[in-house]
Amino acid sequence: MENLDAARLQMAFTLIFHIVFACIGMVMPFFMIVSHKKWLNTRNPIYLTLTKSWQKGVAIFFVTGAVSGTALSFELGLLWPEFMKHAGPIIGMPFSLEGAAFFVEAVALGFYLYGWNKLPEKFHWFTGIIVGIAGVSSGILVVSANGWMNAPSGFDYINGEFLNIDPIKALLNPAWFTQALHMTLAAFTATGFAVAGIHAFQVYKNKHPELHKKAFKIAITFGAIAAILQPISGDLSAKDIAKRQPVKLAAMEAHYNTEKGAPLYIGGIVNNDTQEVNYKIEIPNALSFLAFGDFDAEVQGLNDFPEDERPNVAMVHYAFQIMVGLGTLLLLAGIFFFISLKKKKWSLKKRYWLLFTLLAPLGFIALEAGWIVTEVGRQPWIIHKIMKTKDAVTPMPGMVYSFYLYVAVYSILTVAVIWLMTRQIKALNNSKI
């Protein structure tokens, strides 16, 4: 394996891992404070037990997210020193603000976790809110830095040098808003459905159904609302990419030839040699409409771009199909949940709980697929049209061993966290309320 491939795989692997933990650590505090609020309002001890159980989850995920985030802040430099040398001064602002937000989150979490029966009740609850807000802010800031890689701005690139740096313009790059909105909603969808699914499974097994039903309802409400809102943000993203990174859009759609009134391909098998997509469903003119709001608009195809500036088409296309497909499924599930609030009979059936159990991992699969679309879709560039990934990689040979080391450590951590979570649930089911 070449150094570049090993470094890319290591980065991908750590990001895939970190994103899951960061999302849960960012979204779960909201479930926790809703449950906490319900405890304060109703004094129903079930809510207290639930809040305390969720706060342990938050603590475990926060720390795992924090340490893997620390690892990433090192890895950016360790793996891509040339990138950081030039990009650091430009995109430092979102990172320094992210550091501040993260710090606020850690301080607030300290107050929250250790403040039971010690701090005034309302203030204690409020520190939980700060945890949530700070978490979402740091998520948005990090995504803004990623947005800059897709839409570099805030500097002039003259003769290979980065001049006239404007860090604020770089922070507010053209991609930051659409990406941050899409990611925030995705985080709520994925975490909402995942947490709801875990509790649905407990209801399905008839363990403490009263508690788990309450937990399910809080989590799924967040997830369902986010899933229903997501298509709006997805549309904004698509139109944005069509303008800024037409080659990425072309890869997402496996669209080889420039044409007016371009059709939308759903599914299909990509054959990069013959430049054909077999077994697809084709919707005439739909791609032109989705990308530009005009059924006859011209959509650029991959062949308009030099061969060494195209990403891996098949991977981007499949990942995009997975993201959209699962997103749509979760949207329907969200609507189904809201209808079930009216039709109370549905939730008496075991099948209802089994359904939501099965949906649990889908949000995260969609979210990871979405990141594959945006990251692999940006290749071969690390900074779009400015610096190639292969020019940014560390000169130190033997990155493949580093990759193996990370795979080993992170795999063990993943297994350990899952194991701990099952123990948390077991303890929760054993608790007397």
Added chain:
Amino acid sequence: MLYVVLLFLAISLLLYVILAGADFGAGIVELLSSKKNQEQTKKTIYRVMGPVWEANHIWIIIMIVILWVAFPKFYNVLVVYLHIPLTLTLLGITLRGVAFVFRHYDAFKDKSQIVYDWMFRVSSLLTPIFIGMTFGATVSGELIITENYTDYSFEELFIAPWLNIFSIVVGFFFAGLCAFLSSILLIGEAEANNTNIYLRKSKIATIVIILLGFIVLTYGFFNDIKFVTAFVNNPYAIGLILLSALLIYPLLHSIKKAKQILSRALAGLQVLFILTAALITHYPYLIITKQAELSLLDGIAPESTITVLGISLIVGGLLIIPGLFHLLKSFKMIKILER
């Protein structure tokens, strides 16, 4: 604004060394305690560090961010040539943080605790050693900075700078410093009949530090390590070290009188002196390679970046420091009330 940024860099380095140092040290003290005292130490550590340990470690992130934003060229040398010790440090931070949380938040307290405990203790010792080795490597004079990577062997470029006697001793010196800080902290926190354990530990740690510091200097002096020769010839550096040594007397006195705040402040001051002595010896040339010296201020970021960074740091600082202070104070108050 550059001075604001430098000030924040220095403050975060200092706070990281003192706060995270005490945190690492706690694990070292636990590792080196007898079986009977280990349980006791574990409980004390949790009570003292639980609410704040996460915040303690964020200083390193602030440091890294300041380095890469404002001093990209300097940072570039660190991440390229010290890739391996930094990765090892990272691994240690990860395993240690995870173990700390696992052992306190696992729903069942059973045999798995043994695994978490050992993971926590061992990584608490190894991580500061790797951090110290990284520090040592930057001034060891073994670094080779080049554009032509193929002219040198892997070992020369990426291993020799940190895997040498000087850097290793610096690593152990830093770990000793951590253990010292932590035992001073724990003296004030332990229950009355346990304070002697930590008092003894802090005495041992002090002796170890003096011994290792002496070894670093003599080894460096006789092997012509540029940094050490500059250090012993710098009257301010030597003055600060002597001052730090003299503080041992008031420190012992304040421990005897059970003045916890004072003894912690004194211990912190000692570390501050040692660190400052090391920093001023060669400032701004903080990296000393085989061929040359590299200034922190070489290839510094453009002024617009420095200005924005300075402002973000001030705003962030205003937001965080009162919160952090309040956090420390609240739990201190609670502890006093509980007594």
